[in-house]
Amino acid sequence: MPNSPVVPTVRRRRLGTALRQFRNDAGMTLDQAASAIGWKGPKLSKIESANQSIRPSDVATLLEVYGLDDPEVLTALDSLARDAGKKGWWQTYSGVVSPSYADYISLESDAVSICAWSPLVIPGLLQTASYARENIAGITTFRTPEEVAALAEVRLARQSVLTRPGIPLELWAIIHEATLHQRFAMRPNTMRDQLRRLLDTADMPNVTVQLMPLNCTAHPGVLGGFNLASFLGRMPPVVVLENVGGAAYVEGDDAAPFTKAFERIRATALSVEDSLARIAEMEEGQRK
Known part of the structure; x- marks a missing residue:
């Protein structure tokens, strides 16, 4: 029976992107790098394009060929190689979590920091349960009430990255003020509770919240929202763009403009x- 094709998960794509970057930094072609460890160029090409898996021991060998001895880099890539196909807690919700959403949760769980520009909705990591349910129900056109509840559970479970042991996620969220004027007819206290949640979360040392005022000047964020995720070990950042069709990813050198854009937005x-x-x-006004 033939082997099943490798699914290019976001972890595998990140690993391939990093290996390609380190190879280019070393000034080596595909054939040169592959030959140095007894491979053919096409095999390394498939690994860099996330169409073939790679053993952690081979990752270490490649990094040695590229002249990299940074233990942080080795640890980061070794982890990606080991976990590229690993299932996470979100697989329990595979009936409602799409592959692209699973990729995002995986990326979020690996990141050390996320810079979020959110012009239309409060970021999921800062949402209350009620706000999450109301928005999920509002934007979906085909989910049952049970599926909406399950997706809200997933959204709340994701927030554990802010309090995880060791290195909690650093979150810098910029939210457009207009988002805070949203109203929920069936649950009028939803936004009041959500505003309190923003204030409480902003007290955490790893969370920063800014508002884009209604009377702001022009800035790059008018083109749309995005999340910029960064990682340990000189790993390239990843940008996530969301729309009704799911999530799209911008990786490697293509992510650089988003870093500059976030600085301007901030x-x-x-x-x-x-x-x-x-x-x-x-929030005080909502109490009256």
């Missing part, structure tokens, strides 16, 4: 202090 937004004061003012 400079245009209210300061952290003014942002939290505005959120507190809105």
